[in-house]
Amino acid sequence: MDDFPLPSYNVERVIINGKKITDDEYYYKVWWPSIKNFAEKYDIKYTFVTPLSYNGSSNPPFEFTEFFISKTNSPYKAMREIDNSDFELGLHGYNHNSLTQDRWPNLENIVLSLNETKEFLSKILGHPILISSYVAPNNLIDEYGAKYLLKAIPTIKSIGTAYEGTDDFSEYRITDNFVLIIPRSTYGYYPLKRIYANTINTLANFGGFQHFIHPDDVFSTDRNPENKTWDQMYSNLETFYNMIRKKFPWLRNQTASEAYPYYFDYLTQEFKYTFNNNNLKIIISNSSLLPKYFMIKSKVNIRKITGGKIIHYYRDNNLFILEMNKNIVNIEFMKGGNNEN
The missing domain is CATH 3.20.20.370 (Glycoside hydrolase/deacetylase)
Known part of the structure; x- marks a missing residue:
């Protein structure tokens, strides 16, 4: 104001x-x-x-x-x-x-x-x-x-x-x-x-x-x-x-x-991710604030998540909002299709 x-x-x-x-x-x-x-x-x-x-x-x-x-x-x-x-x-x-x-x-x-x-x-x-x-x-x-x-x-x-x-x-x-x-x-x-x-x-x-x-x-x-x-x-x-x-x-x-x-955490912290065999792993440093949030775009449904949870899904845009509760999160997608992460 x-x-x-x-x-x-x-x-x-x-x-x-x-x-x-x-x-x-x-x-x-x-x-x-x-x-x-x-x-x-x-x-x-x-x-x-x-x-x-x-x-x-x-x-x-x-x-x-x-x-x-x-x-x-x-x-x-x-x-x-x-x-x-x-x-x-x-x-x-x-x-x-x-x-x-x-x-x-x-x-x-x-x-x-x-x-x-x-x-x-x-x-x-x-x-x-x-x-x-x-x-x-x-x-x-x-x-x-x-x-x-x-x-x-x-x-x-x-x-x-x-x-x-x-x-x-x-x-x-x-x-x-x-x-x-x-x-x-x-x-x-x-x-x-x-x-x-x-x-x-x-x-x-x-x-x-x-x-x-x-x-x-x-x-x-x-x-x-x-x-x-x-x-x-x-x-x-x-x-x-x-x-x-x-x-x-x-x-x-x-x-x-x-x-x-x-905002400070967003501008100073980095993250890494790997994607292999329908599995997405996201890693953040131990000093990062939790929970942390990511937008994940995928045409393939998610089968299982450890270390976090999906808090919202935009069906029209194939967009997931991920809440990360631990420093490492693993996301397993259903087999088949292409993912954009």
């Missing part, structure tokens, strides 16, 4: 049932309850990344007065609510100013601003906070920004980057301090064909995907070009998620920090 909790400025922004309401009312009395309801209905744990302010400054003093402009103190209340839930809290920058060298000429100010951010969060939550997830504002971060981000917050384990990166740094990779650079997979509410296609592509390559939305999507001309209502966008989100649950019932929902070790 990008940009939440976020400051609200008590200005009229959205029309609900023919009536204009303020940004504060929309974010915290319409969007926030809907998103919590969605999480409860579908058993989802979110990772929220907060920007805290939008002042755009890259020079001290680094302050957070915007966070308390709301007449209802709603941003603070939502922050405390997230902290006391199964959701996860991460960062979207100090003030939504991208951590790039051109925007922060004095790179040490990145450290100062993020240190102030940690201290501010600890004060309003009443305890020290461990931050492991960072999503780049405006999808932009460079090697300098990442270096100083980790200098300020060494507990960061994942950095979310652009949907479609134009540089190598935005691609799936492991950088300093074993930090994962993870491009955002999918976003938004429509068109559903685009979202679904991007999801399938990411699943086929990495076995998982991340979907991003924002509380201000409804009045963003870029993200809501058809000017849909929030009810319509919420309905689209439900349609998308129901499609995913129906087509991929084997997927597990995780927060960003929970997913980290699995």
Whole structure:
């Protein structure tokens, strides 16, 4: 969840049932309850990344007065609510100013601003906070920004980057301090064909995907070009998620920090396989995480498996989803036919 909790400025922004309401009312009395309801209905744990302010400054003093402009103190209340839930809290920058060298000429100010951010969060939550997830504002971060981000917050384990990166740094990779650079997979509410296609592509390559939305999507001309209502966008989100649950019932929902070790394992561990006389053997190292999952394409049925089990089968595609529970799995196929593994 990008940009939440976020400051609200008590200005009229959205029309609900023919009536204009303020940004504060929309974010915290319409969007926030809907998103919590969605999480409860579908058993989802979110990772929220907060920007805290939008002042755009890259020079001290680094302050957070915007966070308390709301007449209802709603941003603070939502922050405390997230902290006391199964959701996860991460960062979207100090003030939504991208951590790039051109925007922060004095790179040490990145450290100062993020240190102030940690201290501010600890004060309003009443305890020290461990931050492991960072999503780049405006999808932009460079090697300098990442270096100083980790200098300020060494507990960061994942950095979310652009949907479609134009540089190598935005691609799936492991950088300093074993930090994962993870491009955002999918976003938004429509068109559903685009979202679904991007999801399938990411699943086929990495076995998982991340979907991003924002509380201000409804009045963003870029993200809501058809000017849909929030009810319509919420309905689209439900349609998308129901499609995913129906087509991929084997997927597990995780927060960003929970997913980290699995992405890290995927990018660092190797496996070997042999295929002889209708028998497929897959071997992974003893240090690999278990269970591990493989897609196996075969026109021939499986007769016997040791060390794992089939958790789903796509008959139209001759595709098996294998859950590997031991470091060596043996799969015996029925005799005859050709296999693609």
